[in-house]
Amino acid sequence: MLLHQSTWIEIGQFLERSRTVVIPIGSNEQHGPTGLLGTDWMCPEIIAHHAQKNADILIGPTFNIGMAQHHLGFAGTISLRPSTFIAAIGDWVHSLAGHGFEKILFLNGHGGNIASIEAAFSQLYAEASFARRPAGFALKLVNWWDLEGVSALAHKQFPTGHGSHATPSEIAVTQWAYPEAIKSAAYSPQIAGSGPIREALDFRARFPDGRMGSDPGLATPEKGGELVALAAKGLAQAVDTFSREQNPS
Numbered sequence: 448m449l450l451h452q453s454t455w456i457e458i459g460q461f462l463e464r465s466r467t468v469v470i471p472i473g474s475n476e477q478h479g480p481t482g483l484l485g486t487d488w489m490c491p492e493i494i495a496h497h498a499q500k501n502a503d504i505l506i507g508p509t510f511n512i513g514m515a516q517h518h519l520g521f522a523g524t525i526s527l528r529p530s531t532f533i534a535a536i537g538d539w540v541h542s543l544a545g546h547g548f549e550k551i552l553f554l555n556g557h558g559g560n561i562a563s564i565e566a567a568f569s570q571l572y573a574e575a576s577f578a579r580r581p582a583g584f585a586l587k588l589v590n591w592w593d594l595e596g597v598s599a600l601a602h603k604q605f606p607t608g609h610g611s612h613a614t615p616s617e618i619a620v621t622q623w624a625y626p627e628a629i630k631s632a633a634y635s636p637q638i639a640g641s642g643p644i645r646e647a648l649d650f651r652a653r654f655p656d657g658r659m660g661s662d663p664g665l666a667t668p669e670k671g672g673e674l675v676a677l678a679a680k681g682l683a684q685a686v687d688t689f690s691r692e693q694n695p696s
């Protein structure tokens with residue numbers, strides 16, 4: 448079930464049978480010469496939207512702007528500051544918790560978001576801790592590549608040239624969902640170099656075409672479809688486990 452395609456009446460009915468909601472979360476940032484700017488929010492969205500076709504789970508709107516300051520040297524990238532991102536996650540959680548959602552699972556598509564999502568969770572829990580009251584909700588961060596079996600499959604599909612940014616696995620997922628948007632380019636070198644992540648100008652100088660350690664030319668829509676099918680199954684499982692988790696009080 449998709450929240451944005453539901454009415455408030457339908458969400459009220461859903462709350463009678465489940466208190467769990469999934470929020471796909473990512474980033475809008477350059478993904479090399481052939482990767483779509485939306486890759487990091489599209490991947491969790493594609494997986495979550497696929498998962499809800501075969502499971503009674505609720506998927507919220509995609510939180511699609513994240514921690515991308517280091518990619519701002521490339522056109523089309525949009526970033527929040529960590530403080531804005533953390534505050535916005537807080538407002539999303541308070542909105543959903545106010546309606547009665549007790550388990551909020553963020554399905555993440557961008558490694559650079561992890562630290563700030565965890566900081567947002569700490570901030571939200573701290574509000575309850577300092578007030579000596581229960582939070583009333585539990586939060587969970589799951590990266591789509593950490594869903595059951597997914598990184599093993601990606602490793603098997605792409606034994607070399609996977610890298611860490613503009614990876615063939617994430618590009619394959621978007622190719623499967625949006626075949627009309629597949630791009631091609633000649634890569635030089637075929638597998639990009641690796642290095643540290645700092646500010647935008649440093650990043651652009653270190654990684655001139657935007658890739659990090661990857662060969663996106665290995666991506667195919669078929670491989671993307673295999674990843675989506677496995678990840679969607681893993682997400683349904685993760686939602687089920689999280690939903691069953693007992694509250695101590």
Ligand code: NI
Binds near residue numbers: 557613617
């Ligand atoms: Ni990415």
